[in-house]
Amino acid sequence: MKVLINIFPKKEILDPEAKAIKKSLNNLGFNKINDLEKGKQILISIDENDEKNAFKYAEEMCNKLLVNSTIEDHEIIVLKDR
Amino acid sequence: MKVLINIFPKKEILDPEAKAIKKSLNNLGFNKINDLEKGKQILISIDENDEKNAFKYAEEMCNKLLVNSTIEDHEIIVLKDR
Amino acid sequence: MKSTRINNEFFSLKKCSLKQAIKMGLTPEEFELICKNLKRIPNVTETGIFSAMFSEHCSYKSTKKWLKKLPTQGIQVIQGPGENAGVIDIGGNDAIVFKIESHNHPSFIEPYQGAATGVGGILRDIFTMGARPIALMNVLRFGETINPLTKHLLNGVVAGIGGYGNCIGVPTVGGETYFHKSYNKNILVNAMAIGLAKKNKIFYSKATGIGNPVIYVGAKTGRDGIHGATMASAEFSNNTEEKKPTIQVGDPFTGKLLLESCLELMKTDIILSIQDMGAAGLTSSSVEMASKGNLGIFLNLDKIPVREKNMSSYEIMLSESQERMLMILKKGSENEAEKIFKKWDLDFSIIGKITNNKKILLEKNNKTVCDLPLKMLVDEAPEYNRDYKIKNCNNKIHSKDIYIKKTIKEILFKIMENVNFGSKRWIFEQYDSSVMGDTVVTDSESNSSIVKVHKSDKNNFSGKGIAISTDCNSRYVKNNPKMGAMLAVIEAARNICCSGAKPLAVTNNLNFGNPEKKEIMGQIVATIEGIKKSCEFLNTPVVSGNVSLYNETNGKSILPTPVIGMVGVIQDINKVIKKNAKNKNTILILGQDDQKDDGWLGSSLYQEILYSQCDGKVPEVNLKQEKIIIDFLTQIHANDLIIAAHDISDGGLLPSLMEMLFKNNLGMNINLPKKLMNLNRSNIYKLHGWCFGEDQARILIATNDPAKIITKANKNDIKVFDLGITNKKSMIKLGNYDGFSTKKCYNLYESALPKILLD
């Protein structure tokens, strides 16, 4: 089973990278952009068939290493079909 | 409307970061991991109500700036409800 | 996926067709000769090995004949060309290991990874020999700044060089960057590395000892960088997607582990020989090791750590995955070595052994997949005697003919804000230049970069230093390859001396277009002749180097770019000379006197900036005069008479002078020679020549004791001119002609790169 972990900087942190990307896009003429956030995505295939367990396993990995909760938010999506 | 752009290194290209994260998770006792990929995610809110146009706009941004197609693959998801 | 694996290996073992051989880069004649000598048709894997070994990069088939002419001997030389890097003796038990290498094409395709792997590759060449890398330099060439691609490439390349060097923790202390339209579609990325070793602990690649184990360590082998033309071939498989060449990705983290683990293992005596896997990966490393030892090598390809399961023998042999090493150990010491590599979390595998049959024998799935005599791959590799034609531009341009009716100030400002003259701060601040704690100066503060020899300090003595300079003025080389190359070496030597050091030896990177064209081959031949001439004269032998040919796009060649990397030694780092003058110093020109009332503007930066064409005869070269000037500089420095020094090169006298004044924001009333005091509209061009001419064999120095120096100069028959005394007013006055602010110049100078990089 695969789990997808999306990690985004917390809203109140003005992520310099997101800001720079938005500016570059504007400079290239993309003017319809209201807002842009940039995050990381980690796709993990784990030896686990139970959806709930997979979620729990992923949550644990997030807490132990993958996410720094003082600056990042995350969501876990269990991909049942993969 | 919001578009979500997922960007991953191409499969055959070495991703030393993914390798290092996987190893570290293993060292922390997470042994059920078969495979780990790391990508970026860009969430853009654009001034556009038409789904197709939003997709096209995103595709253009990917080609022009966001994606380095020699080493990365990407997918675009239009989030209708946001 | 299983079928693909069989397909792959199946096709690797099929007889190779002429068409496939050509796709791999062999000529029909070369393939025919291979078949004839082998008395059979080689399989695809074997042909791949031939094509790699016969490639320009490995065989030097176009240049070998000429490279032999370079001077490579000297009492300071421990190891000349032929090994992973050159080695020179710097006294005591210390030796310096250094080399330069190009990564041009990959950097154009993927600038970050191309540049990063270029740095990684040259670092491996250095620590393979037992040296700890202590400094990195980089020489870059980009297209015009109005080309939108240039910005992208510059950003990526600089980030990539920093990305690797900063992470592995070797300071990047200097280099060169130049923009010109001929590099629009073919940038140059040359990286140089310098390492410090003990004289009695140098490691070589020559294999020894029949039966000794061959060891693979480092990262796993993937499909990275396998020759594109071959792999795209539909004939190999219908699954073309899988065959696309892959970008090589650098992993400086693994590189650091490989560096530390190799140096740790080198403290024992169990490594008999060692070779990094660079261009053509496992193929060239195994072939070269065995053939240098006049022995044979057997490898079991099933033992190679691989990243992907279904790799064929062809792919394994031609992969250019990074951070890998091949070594031959003393029999029985495998466990001891393995322990060290396991500690550093690196892959370790015993993949074969040294044999006495003078062959390369490869096995996979219990089948022989390659059985070739080494002699055919190395000694019998093609060597071409290509036609050549040397072209020089002999049109002598007088300043009268090209001077522009603008004030000196206007022209100076144009030069200051020109990217080719302006500050490269935007670049070098992205490089960690102070890690390791031994950096004394970068080449932004002195004429060359200097790093201290670690632990060479004792009590009150600060220690000795290694000076490094990279140089190449392609304007000169294009207009006269021999003189241009001579001047590149000369300029490097001048830079080293202006830092207070003594030149010792040279590495070089010959970047040219297609050698099958007579004019290009002529550039190469004449360039080598020029390097030889200067190096012999200065007693700075060439101990390593690299050749990069076919730098062309759509039949248009880059400017000929033979890069010189010179190293020298300074016995006491407290005696390093910097560029910046202080207040109330007298500035003298060594090598020029009151009689000089004009200057050489042909092939100059003045011409380049003010005209679209840049041709004309290059400045006169006088080796004897050059040597007299640098020897004199060295002598008066020994008497502690010099406060700052700067050689006069690109841009001529006035721009060079400004660079000495910037740091302390100094002003000056410039003395003009009598002959230039009262010019009128008809002869004002002379002032342009005087300010911006690029006559050689001149050095600017700042001193507190001009009288002593002038007396000494007169005694030695050396021309000298007193330019005036620096003051704190930050204003430059040029006789009655012009006045301008140092600060303004400095701001223009610093804005040159940021200006083109701003969105």
Next chain:
Amino acid sequence: MRTGIIVFPGSNCDRDIEVAIKKFSNKNPIRLWHKDTEIPNLDLVVIPGGFSFGDYLRCGAIAAKSPIINAIKNHYSRGSAILGVCNGFQILLETDLLSGSLINNQNLKFLCKNVSLITQSTIESPFTRGLRSGSIINVPIAHNEGNYYANDQLLKKLEDKGQIAFKYLDSENPNGSKNNIAGILSENGKVLGMMPHPERAINTYHSSQDGKFFFKSLFNHLLG
């Protein structure tokens, strides 16, 4: 006085800081490996700069999960001093021995240059006791993620309690750090994390020698 330097895979300023410690304490520091689970009784533990674990995931994140971290926490509980420079600072934040975070430099580029640091008036600490508050030292920075971030509440606490050790000169803030913060202390003053590299500014040939004020005062207090 005993000092230990922790070496992680990818540490690259371990030798530099070792040279500095020897020079100013006249004692040889010991080296500790990230896989060690115990450390001897030490007066000072140093986490050097570099790119531990390649800076992958987040700078310092993977190092912060190393076996040796528990031992460092024990060392901290005993009230002993810890210094983290550059990547060491990042690691200390990831282990929660210090609070806040370091994110990308504002211009998204690695930056190596000399900066002026203003010593702040702080709580009692071996790292600042010998430095006059308001005095300026000039030392190099070399980092990609040195942009210190803390929310307003934490910033206020750091300011109020005197936990900020060094600030960049306001006109020189090189990376966008909140309140120009270049280095902070733990609540008990025994842990210092700083982005700049004082160990690269200690010799006559260095572009500045101001790092010696930092080390001299530190070892004066630890020794005596």
